[in-house]
Amino acid sequence: MGIDLSLAAVGRVSAAVYDVRGRLVAIVRDGMMPPGPHRVEWDGRGRGGEPVAAGVYFMQIRVADQEKWEKFVVLR
Secondary structure (H helix, E strand, C coil): CEEEEEECCCEEEEEEEEECCCCEEEEEEEEEECCEEEEEECCCECCCCCECCCEEEEEEEEECCEEEEEEEEECC
8 A cells, every 4th residue: 555656856755644533553654755756655554563453544645845645445
């Protein structure tokens, strides 16, 4: 499960996954990335490395002053 993005220049990218109640589930990415196309992937695990329960999750990606949300459904 992931989101494709393209950076025009070097930039800080942060990506986090939240459950439907708005609780932070995992931090997927938080750091600088070079220009070009990228894919930010989430492996379906929480912050402790455990698989998350089946349900709906949202990934938030922030790049500079832009923000994107993507919805994921986890089936177990």
